[in-house]
Amino acid sequence: MSDIEEITQVIMRERQGRDRGWWSQMADTLLPDATLRLSWIDGTGPEFVEGSRKMAADNPGSGAVHMIATPAVRVRDDRAVADVELTIQTRPVLGDVEVNMTTHLRLVYRMERRGGRWGIYRMDAVDEFDSMTPAIPGQTAPVDASALKGRRPSYRLLSYLLEQRGISVPDDLYGIDRPQEVVALYRSAFAWAKIDHPDLAAVPA
Secondary structure (H helix, E strand, C coil): CEEEEHHHHHHHHHHHHHHHHHHHHHHHHHEEECCCCCECCCCEEEHHHHHHHHHHCCCCCCCCCEEECCEEEEEEEEEEEEEEEEEEEEECCCCCCEEEEEEEEEEEEEEEEECCCCEEEEEEEEEEEEEEEEECCCCCCCCCCCHCCCCCCCHHHHHHHHCCCCCCCCCCCEEECHHHHHHHHHHHHHHCCCCCCCCCCCCCC
């Protein structure tokens, strides 16, 4: 198996573990010192697994389904950067209305090979946009439009939904509405891996 194939499988197993509730499999993809930053967490690998487990237990039947595109992977020696387009679908209940929530984002992975195995060292989410519709035609999603004012357009509905569950979402996440910050993220990831990219600043050899 090539490095790119192995890295792709690690990423797929992490997402599969998240969706299926296979927490040991999910944890096995994360390096011991892994960190990540998503809408609901900025923390360590173990915190991510435990937080995911708790969210699944607290919201039975409305768990997230991650529809993942083929990762774009660049490798240099024992480090790699993977860029993955992702759609997350959930079916939560707001008030007494079941809704379809769709979130479009990408995940930027920093991968490292240790002891002959690739693992996830860092994961950052870049939010793109989201949408919400009632699951049953004829109903209306009970969203307070005034509560959406001033929210970041790349994840305003997601932040609204999570806050209904008591989860505070920061205003400074990566999102396509702040493109300069996204470029800085990519530059940082490729510099960490010491990989040159034709559309980013060159990094030292």
